Amino acid sequence: MAKIALLGIAAVLIAIKLKSVQPEYAVFIGVAAGVLIFGFSVTRLQVILSEIEKISQYLSVNLSYVSVVVKVVGIAYISEFSSDLCRDAGYRGIASQIEMFGKLSILVMSLPVLTALLDTVRQFME
Numbered sequence: 001m002a003k004i005a006l007l008g009i010a011a012v013l014i015a016i017k018l019k020s021v022q023p024e025y026a027v028f029i030g031v032a033a034g035v036l037i038f039g040f041s042v043t044r045l046q047v048i049l050s051e052i053e054k055i056s057q058y059l060s061v062n063l064s065y066v067s068v069v070v071k072v073v074g075i076a077y078i079s080e081f082s083s084d085l086c087r088d089a090g091y092r093g094i095a096s097q098i099e100m101f102g103k104l105s106i107l108v109m110s111l112p113v114l115t116a117l118l119d120t121v122r123q124f125m126e
Contacts (some may be wrong), residue, residue, distance in 0.1 A: 004037055006032060006038055007033060007036060007037060008037060010033075011029055011030060011032070011033030012030075012033075014029050015027075015029040015030050015033075016025075027088070027089050027090075030085075030088050030089070031085055031088075032090065034081065034084070034085050034088075038081055041077075049070065052066060052069075053071060062116075065113055065114075067118070068109055068112065068113050069113075070111055071109055072106050072109050075102055075105050075106050075109065076102065076106060078102070079098055079099055079101065079102025079103075079105075080099075080102070080105060081101070082098050083095040083096070083098040083099045093114065
């Protein structure tokens with residue numbers, strides 16, 4: 001974590017310094033740092049996925065539901081990361097569109113889980 005924090009701080013300091021001289025390079029520095037940090041974050045994903053598999057073995061949960069949850073979390077992270085990059089580059093409109101598409105994608109992905117939940121509730125009510 002300390003390495004990532006130092007990378008982010010160094011990138012911000014370099015970008016601030018370059019912003020007055022050549023603003024386009026400051027944006028590139030910010031994007032490059034964001035991509036690097038995101039790359040390091042993806043390496044942590046394997047640990048999370050293996051732990052989710054262990055948890056799902058203890059519970060009698062359909063693995064397709066666990067898969068949906070993992071996909072929803074992935075969509076949320078990717079849409080937030082990409083919209084933040086666009087916003088940092090000054091493209092707030094594109095950032096908002098990415099966020100909206102991400103939210104709609106999460107809704108579409110979660111519909112089967114919601115349907116199964118409603119079916120379960122309906123069975124208890126009968």
